[in-house]
Amino acid sequence: MPIHVSGFVSVLGRPNAGKSTLVNQLVGVKVAIVADKPQTTRTIIQGVLTRPGSQIVFLDTPGIHPAESQINRRMMKSIQEALDSRDLLIFVHDSTRPLSDADAHALALLKKASTPAILALNKIDRLKSRSALAPLLEGFRNRFDFEEYFPISASTGEGCPELLDAITARLPKGPAFFPGDYLTDSPERFIVAETVREKILLHTREEVPHSVAVLVDQWEEKPAITRVAATIYVERRGQKTIIVGAKGAMIKQIGAEARLELEALLGRRFFLELFVKVQPGWRENPAFLRELDWRAVYGAAAPIETTADQPIILAPPEDDPGAPQ
Ligand SMILES: Nc1nc2c(ncn2[C@@H]2O[C@H](COP(=O)(O)OP(=O)(O)OP(=O)(O)O)[C@@H](O)[C@H]2O)c(=O)[nH]1
Ligand SMILES: [Mg+2]
Known part of the structure; x- marks a missing residue:
């Protein structure tokens, strides 16, 4: 029998980084809405990818931001839920933006979870030159011990197969949680x-x-x-x-x-x-x-x-x- 792997993978990051676009790209179906406005996603959105030998349950999350209102506090609660006892975290960053204090705050949340994390430097299709990635990566490395990093474009799909292979390789052995045609728990x-x-x-x-x-x-x-x-x-x-x-x-x-x-x-x-x-x-x-x-x-x-x-x-x-x- 070939080995079967399965697990829960939370996708986190600042508002507008491209988390929902990435989950849709990886699952291959639009499970989460996408917009060029921050705080588009307001709750955890589940997206399930079943392939021969693996099943990955992605959890798309609201962007990490200061919780000032009741709705923002609820959104931050979903983020906390997505951080708790998961198999792997994907931190998505818009690589057209420099590292900021807000990113440092987001990484501090990740640190508390002590779950292995992969960095996805997104929107590389918008970069004039890949040389911009080196200082960004250096900044992230100084702040967080990511397992791996991938330059990707969630929109075009560039780098996404490689990211998916790395995710799959890090999942524990286990059976599928859902039938093969199951995509999301959203009613x-x-x-x-x-x-x-x-x-x-x-x-x-x-x-x-x-x-x-x-x-x-x-x-x-x-x-x-x-x-x-x-x-x-x-x-x-x-x-x-x-x-x-x-x-x-x-x-x-x-x-x-x-x-x-x-x-x-x-x-x-x-x-x-x-x-x-x-x-x-x-x-x-x-x-x-x-x-x-x-x-x-x-x-x-x-x-x-x-x-x-x-x-x-x-x-x-x-x-x-x-x-x-
Ligand atoms: N050019 C380009 N645009 C992207 C890419 N990924 C996402 N976007 C755009 O960035 C904007 C935000 O994308 P979302 O996927 O909604 O971002 P999010 O991180 O889920 O945002 P919140 O739910 O608000 O936290 C949208 O206009 C996307 O089309 C990418 O790889 N390249
Ligand atoms: Mg979103």
Whole structure:
């Protein structure tokens, strides 16, 4: 029997470093939303890669940042969870940026975990010359004892096969935790809400991205279509005006983009109805934050009532008449 390895690998780093892009690249499917705004990821996102002889459970995390508000404290709690008793850590750094005090703070967190860590110097496709990597690497080496380092581009995939081989080589012997087609524990409800939020992040700037939360209110499976109603929460009236747009043009665009992506990912037709509500101070509201946290709402042993709660995304069935062409 060939040896089988498996393990939990947490992907950590500063906001916007490219952690979610990397997890999507390594898993080969978009499990986490990506945006050019910091603090895109707000909770742990699981992405599972199963290959012959190995299964890797990647845990994408929120960017490491000062926890000033309730929501930020919750995000830092997820980071702590991702640091506890894992097999390996991947620290992702945007190599177009120099080392800063904030990076030193992030590395101090890693040190406490005393788990082996690999450094991924990301976004090398944006470097004019590789010579910029040497001083950066030197700086990291002076601050943390990484096992290995890899220059990569999570966007283009450059360096990622080598990183994946190094990860696999460091995993302990063990059986697969999940079936071979299992990709994530994210319920479809959460995937829908996150996809809508991603489209909003792509179209807005300044304080709007931080002020947006999305919750699915209704979910109805029909034979030919899944009907979903979701509410976009913002903190101020002006933000609602931005998201709705002139004559509702912006919200229409957000809805259309989210729907197209969801249909391709989940392999069936969606009808998506979006509402926008002003909910001042939701980022400091523990009851609301709990509602946003699907793990807190469903729990590990939550009853599965509709396919919306099923934690497995399967590839689109080939003979599904509802699948987009
Ligand atoms: N050029 C280039 N851009 C990248 C690369 N990796 C990520 N990006 C971009 O960097 C931005 C941030 O990427 P994310 O994957 O959302 O970063 P993150 O570390 O998950 O960010 P948070 O969730 O906010 O902490 C996005 O615009 C990505 O497209 C890369 O290798 N090259
Ligand atoms: Mg992210």
